[in-house]
Amino acid sequence: MKLSPHLSFDGTCQEAFRFYETALGGEIVTMLTYGESPMSTDVKPDWHEKIIHATLMLPDGVLSGADAPPGEYESPQGFQLLYQPETTHESMRVFNALAVAGKIVMPIQRTFWSPCYGALVDKFKVPWEISCESEGA
Secondary structure, eight states: OOOOOEEEESSOHHHHHHHHHHHHTOEEEEEEEGGGSGGGGGSOGGGTTSEEEEEEEETTEEEEEEEOOTTOOOOOOSOOEEEOOSSHHHHHHHHHHHHTTSEEEEEEEOOSSOSSEEEEEOTTSOEEEEEOSSOOO
16 A cells, blocks of 8 residues: 655645655656646636646655645645655755745754654645655765
């Protein structure tokens, strides 16, 4: 079984996934708009360029997302996405990239459970925990 997070956005999914593609080092393999889908008649024309499904392939997983239909978006709460790069260097790079225009909850640092851990909420209001797996450079 694979667990794959699916994030909802309030019209910023495309921007968010372009940001995550760079920050996390993945590759966007799907970016389907409402206008390109059978749901094009169910949304107003100004929503046709919003994303109905996006898929970001990461080295060890998949992140999916979409723009919630108008009036249905709810801000994320009660969870964090835990991302675990293999090295402290990559953990710090990812943390710093995700923190741009976001809010740092716990600066990235050594803890008793990880050589490199930090928590933040990115500029799209998505909560993250970054925890490296090893001491590697």
